[in-house]
Amino acid sequence: MNETLAAPPRPRRGNRRWQAFARNRLSVAGLVILVVLYLAALFAPWVAPHDPYALDLQHPFLLPGQSGYLLGTDNFGRDLLSRLIYGSRISLTAGLGVVLIAALLGTVLGLLAGYFRGWVDLLIMRLVEIFFAFPFLVLVVAVIAVLGPSVLNVVWVLGLVSWPIYARLVRAQVLTLRERDFVEAARASGASSGRIMFRSILPNSLTPIIVAATFGVPQAILALAALGFLGLGVQPPAPEWGTMVSEGKNFLLQAPLLIVWPGVVIALAVMGFNFLGDGLRQALDPRYSG
Amino acid sequence: MLSFLIRRLLLMVPVLVGISFITFALLAFAPGSYVSLALSSGISNPQVLDRVREQLRLDEPWFLRFLHYLWDVLHGDLGQSIVAGQPVAGQIWAALPNTLILTVSSLVFAVVVSLIAGGLAGARPNTVADYLASVISVLGVALPSFWLGLMLILLFSLKLQWLPLGGGGTGNIAQGLWPFLSYLILPTIALGSELTAILTRLTRGALLDVISEDYIRTARAKGVSPARVLYRHALRNASLPLITTAGIQFGALLGGAVVVETIFSWPGMGLLTINAISQRDLPMIQGSVLVFAALFVVSVLVTDLLYTLIDPRIQYE
Numbered sequence: 001m002n003e004t005l006a007a008p009p010r011p012r013r014g015n016r017r018w019q020a021f022a023r024n025r026l027s028v029a030g031l032v033i034l035v036v037l038y039l040a041a042l043f044a045p046w047v048a049p050h051d052p053y054a055l056d057l058q059h060p061f062l063l064p065g066q067s068g069y070l071l072g073t074d075n076f077g078r079d080l081l082s083r084l085i086y087g088s089r090i091s092l093t094a095g096l097g098v099v100l101i102a103a104l105l106g107t108v109l110g111l112l113a114g115y116f117r118g119w120v121d122l123l124i125m126r127l128v129e130i131f132f133a134f135p136f137l138v139l140v141v142a143v144i145a146v147l148g149p150s151v152l153n154v155v156w157v158l159g160l161v162s163w164p165i166y167a168r169l170v171r172a173q174v175l176t177l178r179e180r181d182f183v184e185a186a187r188a189s190g191a192s193s194g195r196i197m198f199r200s201i202l203p204n205s206l207t208p209i210i211v212a213a214t215f216g217v218p219q220a221i222l223a224l225a226a227l228g229f230l231g232l233g234v235q236p237p238a239p240e241w242g243t244m245v246s247e248g249k250n251f252l253l254q255a256p257l258l259i260v261w262p263g264v265v266i267a268l269a270v271m272g273f274n275f276l277g278d279g280l281r282q283a284l285d286p287r288y289s290g
Numbered sequence: 291m292l293s294f295l296i297r298r299l300l301l302m303v304p305v306l307v308g309i310s311f312i313t314f315a316l317l318a319f320a321p322g323s324y325v326s327l328a329l330s331s332g333i334s335n336p337q338v339l340d341r342v343r344e345q346l347r348l349d350e351p352w353f354l355r356f357l358h359y360l361w362d363v364l365h366g367d368l369g370q371s372i373v374a375g376q377p378v379a380g381q382i383w384a385a386l387p388n389t390l391i392l393t394v395s396s397l398v399f400a401v402v403v404s405l406i407a408g409g410l411a412g413a414r415p416n417t418v419a420d421y422l423a424s425v426i427s428v429l430g431v432a433l434p435s436f437w438l439g440l441m442l443i444l445l446f447s448l449k450l451q452w453l454p455l456g457g458g459g460t461g462n463i464a465q466g467l468w469p470f471l472s473y474l475i476l477p478t479i480a481l482g483s484e485l486t487a488i489l490t491r492l493t494r495g496a497l498l499d500v501i502s503e504d505y506i507r508t509a510r511a512k513g514v515s516p517a518r519v520l521y522r523h524a525l526r527n528a529s530l531p532l533i534t535t536a537g538i539q540f541g542a543l544l545g546g547a548v549v550v551e552t553i554f555s556w557p558g559m560g561l562l563t564i565n566a567i568s569q570r571d572l573p574m575i576q577g578s579v580l581v582f583a584a585l586f587v588v589s590v591l592v593t594d595l596l597y598t599l600i601d602p603r604i605q606y607e
Contacts, residue, residue, distance in 0.1 A: 132541075134541075226436060226549050232567070245440070252443065260441075263441070266432075267432040
């Protein structure tokens with residue numbers, strides 16, 4: 001009990017940020033949702049009560065709890081809960097993969113545009129404008145239609161189509177940072193352009209990239225599910241959430257739960273990332289800290 | 291204003307050329323030759339294949355083909371549909387009004403609902419209205435439109451049997467206004483829910499920022515009714531970010547139309563695209579992607595022009 005009497009230690013920066021983050025209860029809830037979902041994905045073989053592909057043709061369309069199936073079964077008698085858990089492996093990794101590709105590409109192009117200005121900037125920003133001119137999902141659907149549907153294609157295409165947001169963001173950061181004293185100092189000490197870009201400017205513009213990436217993951221998850229639903233994403237019998245809705249829609253009146261559950265899980269994952277993003281923005285953005 | 295418009299239109303040229311190049315590249319560099327694609331879609335007559343090969347100038351280098359493509363597009367020629375054997379442009383032209391009707395009605399739906407919900411929430415923070423608005427803005431973004439669409443069908447078409455399952459469109463308009471609208475309601479809600487959520491959140495935030503300004507206090511002090519303060523004084527000044535977001539999000543509505551039209555068999559460009567995909571009708575896919583992008587570019591232009599109408603302080607000179 002001595003500790004309570006002692007003067008409280010000055011909070012460290014990380015500590016203060018965590019407090020700013022934890023003040024928003026929703027963002028903590030988001031973090032908890034994501035931790036649970038990712039743990040389920042990681043330990044799917046141990047967590048899932050059944051084999052997600054195992055048919056039980058004697059027991060189709062079971063309601064939750066019947067015959068030991070916690071969320072019931074689909075038209076082939078496959079366990080819905082196990083399929084949802086295995087589905088989280090696909091959606092959650094693919095979502096991260098898409099954002100990784102997009103953020104890497106967008107960051108590099110944004111750095112180049114903002115740092116070198118001139119024709120490099122002109123070229124890259126025109127490219128950004130052209131990509132922004134396409135309704136995102138239309139372009140993705142068309143490219144996938146040409147390349148053929150597969151998880152890998154979907155991840156690549158989604159990543160290659162969503163980089164412009166990051167490029168624009170990073171460019172704006174670079175334009176404000178490149179005239180600052182510490183960049184000037186690096187330049188005066190003879191650092192190369194690459195070193196200045198990646199060692200001086202990039203670390204100081206990470207915050208908006210991280211926040212944008214956090215909001216980018218749920219976008220990717222929703223796009224992946226929409227593609228799966230249209231038959232252009234993960235192919236059945238793989239247990240992807242959107243694909244599961246697509247399979248279930250033929251039994252809409254008979255067994256609506258086949259569709260309800262995947263929708264609930266998609267919404268949970270999306271809410272998790274959105275809440276986390278809100279919290280991160282408040283905690284990391286100096287304009288929000290009181 | 292006129293010089294702004296001209297400059298703005300000139301700036302669109304490189305973007306439109308870039309868009310055309312991407313749609314051109316979609317086919318030109320697609321894996322597998324046209325001929326094998328034609329074969330896979332059931333065309334095997336060698337004479338037809340030769341005609342296709344000649345029509346598509348497959349023996350010329352790609353940049354020449356691109357120039358030809360650009361020339362054709364400028365003349366409203368989007369090529370021939372492989373499956374139907376008819377001009378792509380004609381089919382898109384027939385489907386275009388339906389997509390415009392659906393996206394614009396979703397936009398109107400989103401703006402009206404979000405102004406009411408966000409307005410009430412912003413005016414009375416921490417009340418039931420505010421709580422409801424938060425639920426709308428969280429769920430609307432998180433629930434996938436295809437899922438919401440199916441749930442709406444389940445409830446209103448299958449269980450309650452109030453509204454039709456799907457179909458409709460401009461071909462239906464001769465039967466009267468209600469039959470036409472009855473097909474439009476569910477797709478509008480499914481497509482507009484995400485934008486509703488985004489705009490509700492934005493309206494609430496913008497109102498909270500504006501409501502403490504001096505001119506609001508002045509308006510209240512001189513006895514202006516609360517509703518008038520909210521909608522004339524506060525919302526008008528909060529509307530610029532709303533218009534920007536609505537303009538940018540119109541692209542998301544166009545993209546979402548691909549999914550929503552498929553669920554409700556709404557005969558627009560989205561359904562046309564998805565059908566073209568399932569039939570591997572590449573010229574059709576190419577044409578509709580191009581038109582979708584052109585629509586979006588025009589909608590961004592309209593958004594820019596709207597600024598000047600809403601906020602006379604903005605002058606483009």
